[in-house]
Amino acid sequence: MYYEIRIQGHLSPQWSDWFGSLAVVNNDQGETILTGWLADKSALYGVLNQIQALNLTLIAVTPLPDSPPDSPTDSAANSPLGE
Helix, strand or coil, X not given: CEEEEEEECCCCHHHHCCCCCCEEXXXXXXXXXXXXECCCHHHHHHHHHHHHHCCCCXXXXXXXXXXXXXXXXXXXXXXXXXX
């Protein structure tokens, strides 16, 4: 599932390695937004454990529709065979 995770404060781009495949973006409201695909709840809990280990303040966890915003949703991209 695709998730958006909001954290209080700004993280430097170096933290993107710590959060694996999640994109790390700082917004104008003083928040860091992590977005990306997580395979299952275990992967989500792993990210939440990392946030806790860094003593960061979690603001929100939002599951998003199956495709990220602004991504193409053509049938080839959604086909299990990529056809």
